[in-house]
Amino acid sequence: MSYLKDTARGVAWIGLFRILTRAISFGKTILLARILSPEQFGVFGVVALTLSLLEVFTETGVNTVLIQLKKNATEYINSAWVVSIVRGVVIAIGMVLGSQFVGVFFHIPESASLIALAAAIPFVRGFINPSVVNFQKELLFRKEFVFRTIIFSVDAFTSIGLTLLLKSPAGLVWGILMGAVFEMLLSHIFLNPKPKLEFKRENLSYVVHRGKWMTMSGIFDYLIQNGDNIVVGRLLGPGPLGLYQMAYQISTVPVTEISNILSKVAFPVFVKMGDDRRLLVKAYAQLVITIAAVVGMVSLTLIVLSPQFVQLILGEKWISIVPVLQILLLFAFVKSVVLSSYAFFLAIERQELLTLISLVGLFCMAISIVPLISTFGIVGAAYATLIGALFSMLPMGYYLYRERTI
DSSP: OOHHHHHHHHHHHHHHHHHHHHHHHHHHHHHHHHHSOHHHHHHHHHHHHHHHHHHHHTOOOHHHHHHHOSSOOGGGHHHHHHHHHHHHHHHHHHHHHHHHHHHHHTTOTTHHHHHHHHTHHHHHHTTSOGGGGHHHHTTOHHHHHHHHHHHHHHHHHHHHHHHHHHOSTHHHHHHHHHHHHHHHHHHHHHOSSOOOSOOOHHHHHHHHHHHHHHHHHHHHHHHHHHHHHHHHHHHHOHHHHHHHHHHHHHHHHHHHHHHHHHHHHHHHHHHHTTTOHHHHHHHHHHHHHHHHHHHHHHHHHHHHHHHHHIIIIIOGGGGGGHHHHHHHHHHHHHHHHHHHHHHHHHHTTOHHHHHHHHHHHHHHHHHHHHHHHHHHTHHHHHHHHHHHHHHHHHHHHHHHHHHHHO
């Protein structure tokens, strides 16, 4: 089977999954925007920031390493599972112990109890069968579509139902937890091989060593994606944080999803191309041109129609996010182009370059965000994220040129 057929089939299935899940997510966001206030969204935003922070800082890169393996990854599954379980326990303990501190830091004490509840999420996720990577590794995109759609549906509809019932952001936390439990159970019932609580030292060493650059890159990416949220929440409070996060979600999700679909499919296909650098460079060029063209059209359309969109879909209480939304749509376009390079660098096992690209973007955002927020409020935070994304394109372009000529 040709790489072209593999890619087309993967794009079709992953694209269908993304369209379906984002349609559900879009409906979920509209309903929740009508039920919860910006302040309540801000409270949940603090919970999400805390969970994702600890997950990123303990990221092992196991899944990426397993996909990169040219040989069968079965012998590494047990070691990967042990690492995943330990990581989940560590994150859960960290969330419980740090919940009060986070509430004080953001001046939102009501977030502490939700953070403690959310500690169950990483604990459960730690027990997910690592064999889920075989969906991507073996290009089994149809099976992954079914698997992920079921899990996402449980998460989304549980979140909506419980939020309607509780009129509280706690419903969102329970929804994520139910999705994690369901994924863990399905992964052990239907996926093979089944992991065991044992590991070989050499396998563990290999996985940790290869995944360290993904950990560092993930940390910098987290700070790029959430550093603005942290500063907004700290300086401006839960109301502006809720407004900003709503704008960020609406602007980046539909745009970056296009890039995510194509990059997710391209990564394992690029890996299978092996050492044929000329073919790989040509395939990457086609990928980035496609992403830039499609994402550019979507971004421009949403920028023009954003006032009408917010007024009609979210309601009058969210109308102040329009200028933030427009700037973040530009950011999403630039970020999509940057993210397209990740599949290429991962395929040639140059994870360290992702770390450098992320670091440059983070540094540029960090030095600009506080002055911009102080001057322009949440609009300033959007400007800072755009500045970071633009500057991250410099090392990306440089290293792509170097790798192309090697």
